[in-house]
Amino acid sequence: MRRKTVFAILSLLVLMPVITQAAGPTAAALAFTCAGCHGTDGSSVGPSSPSIAQMDPEVFIDAMQAYKADKSNSTIMNRIAKGYSDEQIKGMAWFFAKQKLRLQPQQHDPQLARLGAELHDKYCEKCHEDGGRPGDAGTLAGQWMPYLEYAMADYIAGKRPYPRKMQRKVDAAIKDQGDKATSALIHYYGSQH
């Protein structure tokens, strides 16, 4: 019994620093909580929630910080984001950046998609390179079309801050093709999987 007590005290002494430093769950564990909306490992299966697998970590952080600061329009993400520390957000960003994006085929208008492809090359490709596939400016290719519609509506309505230069490009695309410009782009992105 005495020996048992000695081991218990020893264990506590040795592990005390570690225990006091332990900040809770890992990034992976935190990321698992996102699966309900954003799908397993970030590949969404619900059309209103974007896929966040393979997402650029700094774009992820920007988005989460914008939600956290109520700078970006959302349904519940502003509440969720506030629950995480900057470190946890960064950890989740690193986690999702490494997950493979699995896309689902979507119904789209091929003609609009062709126009969208042209508009993308002209106005969007420099930032969202490679047709909008996962990169340093955020994923567009294969993204759920309903989400893209909401997102673009928020941008245009001023409910979500445009990244630098994006407004100029969107305005130019709309000036080029009118209201169908955003639809064309969305159908183009939706056509990719």
Add this chain to the structure above:
Amino acid sequence: MKNISARPLVWFIFSAFFLLCSTPTQSTESGVGLLLGEAIPPGFDPETGKRIIPNQRCMKCHGDENEKTDTRDDGSIVDIYVEPHKLKDSVHGKQDCTNCHVTVTRVPHREAPEVVVGCVECHRQTWLDHKDDPDGKHERLGVVIEQIDSFMTSVHARPNTRDQSSTNATCYDCHDAHNIGSLGSHQRAEHRLENPEVCGACHRKQLSEYRESDHGKAVLEKGDSESAVCSDCHTTHDIDSPEGGSVMLTITENCGSCHEDAQKSYRSSYHGQVNKLGYTHSAKCFDCHGGHKVRSVDDPTSTIHLDNRLETCNKCHEDAPEGFLGFHAHGHGNDFEKYPGIWIVTKFMQLLIIGVLGFFWVHVILWFYREYQDRKAGKSFAHPHPGEDTVYVRRFTATWRWIHLLFAVSTMILVLSGTTLLFSHTAWAGIVMTMLGGPEVEAILHRTAATIWIGVFLVHFIIAMSNIVRNRDTFRWFGPSSMVPNMQDLQDVGAMFSWFFGRRERPNFDRFTYWQKFDYWAPFWGAAVIGFSGIMLFAPKLTAAFLPGWVFNIATIVHAEEALLATMFLFTVHFFNSHFRPDRFPMSTIMFTGAVPLEEFKFEHRLEYERLKASGELEKCLIKPPSEAMEKGSRALSVVLILAGLGLLTLVFIGYLTMPS
């Protein structure tokens, strides 16, 4: 009991393993490591945690030739284009863009990136790391480091007076870092042609003047990369205000890297000599040719066109008369077609120097040989040891001795101050000019000495003429007391040469020998040539009011050549004849004491001795020995003047032998 005691150990190990696995480990010593158990994702440097931005990502925007500009957030247009093939060929082609553009951490740029590029630090560090590499691949970087050091002390590296938060210019204001070629590359040729526009981005007024110049038209209109661009004159990195003396000197020097002949002729003029010595108050290339506006002499708008030249001269020579127009600023004696008068005078003076020095140096060598042989044979004159009872002969009165001393001293001052300009290319000239106090002081010194020299010459002339007039009843122009050369002198020359060759005994002379007469008459010629040419150069406006400008070219040549002849003659031939020949070595003080021992007088002037003895006049010429103070003083004076003369001779020889061809 064993089972009970093992349980806590297992618990301890398990707990430790669990906690270590679940603990969010922060950065490790060597890198970013893990965050909440998550490793840094691909595309980020595990060591620094910074995003890795491939060059092709940058070139997506910056390499698009269809969209070479971008609009800044404030609406201003900015040039963002980097020609991909130029970057590839550049010495920096293999560098990552972010190695230089260190402030760029994300692409697309979330904020307008601040262009902060630390060229200096990177190049210095690379040089430190690789300067001793055996492959020598970084050898050229040594030149870059030198240029950096020059830049750091240049006006470009100093804070801008209107905005002290920035320098006047920095590396990439001039260098297109995306298009820097190695030596001999096409980039360098292109950069050279672009040089005026690059400098002109800030120096607009100068560019506009340059555009209209011959240089500018050749470079900017005809694409002639051989013609001068800004950096050819102003240097590439050691830039400073052209108001500064050292910059003026550098620019003037740099003109000569293309206009070699023009610079040589400039350097042989007073303007160029002063400039070569490091002083800038005399005319420099750009003072006459107009700097950025330089145009051909045939161009009616040129500052050196005949119609405008007088105005240009007037910038320094106020109220210059029209005679200035005839001056050949770049005239020289090597081009008969272009400058026949200057050529003839130059050749004449060269022949005169060769002839006079050739004859007398042969005379010196043969004389030395003969006296040396005679001494060995015990036939030479043995100087008696002077004592209180030694009888002396009065040879020169105090007047002539003073005249000689003043003449000697003023001549030496003239030689020193004159050759300092003439041999401005030598290192010693710069030192002497500094010691003298600069060209302005040198000019005063030279002219003061010249005035004394001419004054002494005139006083001597008046005395000599007075003596002749006073003794007109007995004076014989070709007699033994006259300095006028006669047939006897010619015969004496022959006799001396016969003696040199051992065909006869040493000839006897009367009061004045032929070489003494030559020494005497040479200053007459010298006074005429050097004196008149000196006065012309001293008073250019007065001269040009009566004479054509090309007389300055002639005056410059004859003044220098005749002075050289006199210098070399005096400090070689005259010194030998009077001091260094074996019978006199190491010196003679006769010219300072005025007295010569009777025995020496008999030896040197036997005919005069016999003549005086026969006429009973000898007794009148005999005097007591000079006082000890006079003797010592004369020796000291002789030593000083001889050493000074030899020193000047050395300087002149150095200057003459190193003279640019």
